[in-house]
Amino acid sequence: MSEHNEMDRATFAAMTQSTPADWQKIATAASSFNGGLADRVLAHLQMLKGDCGGFSVDRLEHSLQSATLAYRDRMDEEYVVCALLHDMGDILASTNHAELAATVLKPFVSDENWWLLQHHGIFQGYYFFHHLGLDRNMREQFRGHPNFERTALFCERHDQNAFDPNYDTMALEAFVPMVRRVMARPKRSIYLREDQQRASESAAV
Numbered sequence: 001m002s003e004h005n006e007m008d009r010a011t012f013a014a015m016t017q018s019t020p021a022d023w024q025k026i027a028t029a030a031s032s033f034n035g036g037l038a039d040r041v042l043a044h045l046q047m048l049k050g051d052c053g054g055f056s057v058d059r060l061e062h063s064l065q066s067a068t069l070a071y072r073d074r075m076d077e078e079y080v081v082c083a084l085l086h087d088m089g090d091i092l093a094s095t096n097h098a099e100l101a102a103t104v105l106k107p108f109v110s111d112e113n114w115w116l117l118q119h120h121g122i123f124q125g126y127y128f129f130h131h132l133g134l135d136r137n138m139r140e141q142f143r144g145h146p147n148f149e150r151t152a153l154f155c156e157r158h159d160q161n162a163f164d165p166n167y168d169t170m171a172l173e174a175f176v177p178m179v180r181r182v183m184a185r186p187k188r189s190i191y192l193r194e195d196q197q198r199a200s201e202s203a204a205v
Helices: 020-034 037-048 059-072 077-085 097-105 111-127 138-142 148-158 176-182 194-204
Strands: none
Touching: 037 059, 037 077, 037 176, 059 077, 059 148, 077 097, 077 111, 077 148, 077 176, 097 111, 111 138, 111 148, 138 148
C-alpha cells in the first residue's frame, strides 16, 4: 500500500466538491501505484505454487510450462505473457478463471490475445468436458470467429499439454522482464484521453 502525507492527498469528502488540483494529486498517486502492477500480478501468480488441484503438477508449474512451450514455439512476447498468466484467476475466480486473466490484461494486449484469454476455458474443455458429462464441442458456438483457430491452437500446443512433471520448464525469472514490458503502459483505458491513447498505441508499434 502506498502512503502519502496530507499535502499529497485530495481534501474532498464527496466528488461533487472536488477540484482539478485534487484530481492532479490523485492522478500522480495512481501513476506511481500503477507502475507496480506487473510486479503485483507476478506476486499473485506465485500464489499458485503448491496448489495442484488434483493435477500432476501445481498450477504455477502449469503456467510456467505453458509459457515455456509458447516461447520455444517462437510465439511473440505478448502471446508468451498471456500463456504465463492465462490461469492466474484460479485463486480468486475458480469457476470463471479465464475471465479474470482477460480482464487484467485487456488494457495491455491485442484484441486477438484478449479474446484468446477470455475464451480459452471453453476451448480447453474440448480435451476433458466429455469426461465430466459436459459438451466437449462447446467451442463450436464460436466456429467461424476470426480468433477461433488461434485459441484452439493455444489450447492444443500450449495449454492442454502443459502438465508434465518431467518437462524442462523455464524459471519464472526468465519471464519477469517480458511481463514488465507488456504491462509497461496500457494501450486502452477509459482513463486515457484520446491523445494519450494514440501515443500509447504508437509506442507499442
